[in-house]
Amino acid sequence: MAPSHPADADELGISSDDDASDLENKVTLESINQRMTIRSAITSNYATQWGAVEAFRELVQNWRDGIIKSFKIYECDFHVTLEENDDEIVYKAVGPKSQRRKSQGTQECLGYIRWHRNEGAGIVEITNRQATLQSWHLDMGGSSKQNDSHQAGSHGEGLKVALLILSLLPIAPAPNEDVQFFVGGNTPGRDENGYPTQRIEVTKDKFREWTKAALFLQTIPDEEIVRTKLGDLIIDARFSGNIYLKGLLLKECKGSKSASIAGKKIMYGYSFASGVTNREIESMAGADDESRAILNIWNLALTDPSKPPDLVNKLHEMLDSDNPEYADVARAETFIHSGTREHIKKYLLSEKFEGKWFYTAKEKNQNRRVEQVVQGLGREPLMLKDSYWLIMKAAGLRTADEERKRFLAAADAPVPDDVFSKAVHRLVRAGLAACPQTSGLSVLFVKAGWLGLDSFYAEPQKAFKIHEKWLTAKGAQEELGLDGSKQPSWYLKRALSESDQHVQEHIQIKQDLEFKINRFEKTDSVITTWNAGSGWTPDTDITIHLHNEVTCLHHKQHLIREEITKAHLQCLKVVNRSRFAVPSVPAADKKIFVLLSNLSDPYSFVVLSEEPRIIEMPTPVATPATPSRVRESPKPDEQKTYTLGDQMQSLDIVTPRDWYHGSNPKGTKAVIGIEKSESEAVAVTKDNETPAKRPLPELETLDRMVKRRRGR
Template sequence: MSAFHDQSAQGPSASGGGARFMTLDDIAESQTLHTNMRSTYSAKWEPWEAFRELVQNWRDGIIKSFNLDETKFRVEREEKLDGSTINILYKASSASDFWPLPECLGYIRFVAEDATAGGAVEIVNRRATIQPFHFDLGGTTKSDDKSLAGEHGDGLKVALLVLLRKPQGYALVVELQRMSSRQIESNLRKANANCDKGLVPFAPMPYEDVAFGIGSSDSDDIRPSLFRVSRVAFDGWTKVALFLHGPQSGGQITVSEGDLITDSAFRGNIYLKGLLLKTSKKGDLRDEDSASITGKPLKFGYNFANGATNRDRQSLATAGEEGVAIRSIWNQVLFLKPDMAKELHDMLNSKFPLYADVAWSTQHPLPLNIKNILGRYLFTAPHDRRWYYTASEESQNRRLLKMIQGLGREGFHLENTYWRLLSDNGLVRTAAEEQQRRFLQVVCASTGGIDPVAMYLINENKVRVHVGWLTAESAANELGFPVDFPTTDLIWNTAKCLIRDIIEQVPDIKFGPDARFPYTAGRSQKQVKNIEKNLLEQRIMDHTCLKKHLRLSICEAQLVVSWVCDAAWNHAEDICVQVHGQSHRGDFKDTLISGDAYGRGRLCQTTGTCQTLLVRYGQQSCAFAGLKEGQEYFAMIFHPSRRNSFVVFSDTTFKIPHSAPNPTPPSSPAKKRNAFVLGDELENLDIMQPRKWHDGENDEGVKAVIGIPTDKPTATLSRKRQRTSK
């Protein structure tokens, strides 16, 4: 069944001074060997796994016996049909031309006289010997030889046990050196006959070669109850080794670290030195029983040139070793075939399934070669306009895709783990980080191909905003609002959107703890940056509220400024309210609107036409008297104790009307002087004395009686002339 390399007559420990092992020379005729293994040992092993162990020993024996470079080990397959007899032959040879070697170094043969009845398998090694101690558990000399696949020392024993026990129950024959002359002669005769017929490449020599037979009936004590090997079973067994049953031409990429197997028939299989460790049970990837020790599905098959297996021989010793082995193969495959970078990219960017092929990526940095070739795939045509981002980044920044368009790129989604791998290796950065990089380099972004409403920084002090943001219709369209959306609310949302984008473009290093601002204490740069966004949004909302409710009116010859608004200012704090003549201080308004107000101050020095009042914010109004008649005024309010206070202007100006002149009372018509002239005294008229009574007459001829008190001398009375009675 399998063949083994030469062993010394005294066993492996003879030279070391240890206990002496039994050899063939110690056996006179026959000997029963006890392996100390129960029949249920390795109960899960199947016949193909037992056959794998025998093929492994066959390969290792040939390499050891002929001192071959393992890469020069070759196997050829031949199949002959003689009547109903089937003869399938696998011949081992060497690709080396440095020294002469036999044409065939060993062979595996399946022969069946009738395909339906089953047949026998022969495994023959040249120049090999099996010693009795090889049947002890751990009995091996291969553990220190890295060119050989075996290492644990119990594969042969387990293989024999599996083949013999139920339900398999195969007949088993091992031909060693200790045979009688009659047996040797008989075997040589049969071997020479088969060789003459071309059924075998050489006749095994019993005194120097080793042969195993499975299902053979050549033994005199063969029991009829033991099974022979069917053709179907043998064909399945040969799949345990790539050198017996490998992929179609072009179905694998061979490098010094092993093979990447692309043939779909071998997908999910893992091999070590060409020998199958485990197959993945094909089906739905959700339920696939993976050959990988990670339990994750494999997209490709792998043949590792180096490595150590676990004791069950189903995988490499650890998941870490498996990952390193797969990574090493990919590192060389990409160098040989750079177009395979697409396959690696697809696996790294897969959310389901998570492939075992790239499980190493979460534990190890990218080798330089993989980094360079993967980078060329990701960033050269036809992918040179891509900008890679993750779902996490998009969820944290709702305007991410607009930012990417502003960078002149097209967004391409990557899974978080893949993006982190690329980021850790310096291949990608976030869109915000790219904007910051351009910000620090003071690079003016090109406008070609940019979204018509994109906004981006051009240096540390100025922001370039597309004019589309300055019209209500285009701004509403960009924000998704209806055209008839309230103007004030549209302005607030537009300003908030632009301000947040501006802050996003400012490098994180510009933010951080600052003793002047208590809210920054103990927070990271990113946290402070987010707080600044929130504070600015609140400021914009306060500004919009005050702007909307700032009113001018006239009351009792005074200009009244009112602000009925619940902004976030303290009602007990003083605010500055100013009124300015439009014709004299329109430039002052333009200066404050442009933003360059800190250096020049907010206080107007013009007298006569401008006035300033400090009032409590909670007062909600104030009045200005003595303003110039006929002059248009605008109002502004701000918080004087806050250097970074925003300034709110009234939307309209208000003209002080001319005062009307004070109404003069209507003039009374001048009374004509119509005095009576005193005439003669009337002596006989006594109307309640004491008075002197005179007659009188005015210019109009009206006559009257005039009484003059007697206490006033008549000499003092004015009269025009003394009249005498007629």
């Protein structure tokens, strides 16, 4: 092996030039002829809270720090590989890729930690290359790491205490070779008082327990750890409650005993990239230092694009927890970052809390009606912990009372003169009119801007105030999740849970409603159609009102069926049909509109259609009337055509007839019965544009009647 350099204080590395002059006044290994007794200030009752894991941690710390300094590498370039079989576990420290041996293409081994069996007994070997251990390194407080941010130790006591705990005697390194420590085995040794004793082996399971003292000796899945430049957030449950500094264990959570200096339970594991520990090397120097370090890690972890998707929810749950209170978020109201607050705010305003409004126990104590106020905002109250609310108040969340006052003070917004805005205005008014308790309220839209409220009842004005965003198609789409920001399943769930049956019927009828006018020279044919398979059920009595705006403009204000009944409007009635036609009405110089309503439900919304599609029709050519004549038997393959007369209210099937059935390209089916004594044709028809949903009971009845007639 290559000759070593003089070792630095308290680590297995090389010394700096500043220490060279001090070596003249210190006993070195080279100055000892055969043997020498060195008196140390360390006593057997020092650091009695330490165990084997803490002692092993100090050896690993000095092993790593020595390698970093001896080979002059950066901490980020320090890597460990693992090789394992039944009788051996080896952790090798390897250099950065730039130091790979060109001949073999492998990385140079800079040191190793090895567990293996020696004569049947487990033994741990810790080896540093190119290092020397001097006798004065055993002096208490002897360290040159205090001003070195790349070194984990700073008090100059870790190695000495580790030697006391593990009873590492004898130590016999040579100046020209690597430094090695051996722990365990079955050879004779000495106890903490210097008396001869038999060493105890280190079992494989015990060695594995020791290795948790260093994160770089552990295998943690990438999805269970979030690494940042200020430290690591460890989600893996195996390390829950543990605190590390530069990857080395400060203190382990054991049962109900917390590793936090604050004494509270720690939910996750943390490895700080920098910091100062207390003298016992078991925690940060102070509670504030610990809290800042943890929240610094969380702030950077939340901005990591590869972070777990539920990371912000984990932080939310800790902030809102009363029992237990977590050390992870201790004093968060003081030390939390503004960026972290914004991440949490975005989460609280997300789809998960749709329709919720946050308040605190303190707010409820000050105002016993706070939950009723929240419900008045159209939201569901959800209580947050007081300290959590203080954090979110700084992020811009407001109390229900603050929101209500701002909303009620907003200026009125006029309803734009467009189809969508007027339809929304009408729909809201119809909803209020359908409820006896709200039928007398007026509707006002307000310029509420960035306020989160959708609507609120202003009692002094007896008015229902609504945010103006609902007057635009874009605003409504965003609120309903129809702009693509939410999945269709979300909208379906919202519609099923929050929409009233009247609203659903109105929307379904309205979206399929067509109002058109076939305009002739002297008369108009008015036709209204809708999808009978949606909205009102097929057996619903649908009432249709046809009006001219010149005389009946005020009828547009009727919003529910009960209002139409009270007005005693003249109307044409259609039962169980999806098509209504007025074959001949005077040609209208003004606009015509149609009102549809459900005759069986006094609170059903009136459907208004006021923009017909005008179709200019050619003037029909007059043809002479054809006298009636006796029906002649049709010739083979001859297609007979008939002209329908007036609609018949009843049909005498006893009269002898010839029966025919058929359908047109649109799917309309018909059974035609022609009296044998007359040539006049009558027809019973049934629109069958949606055959799967529209049974034809009339046709089936006629068919049975024909069969009975022929069976006589």
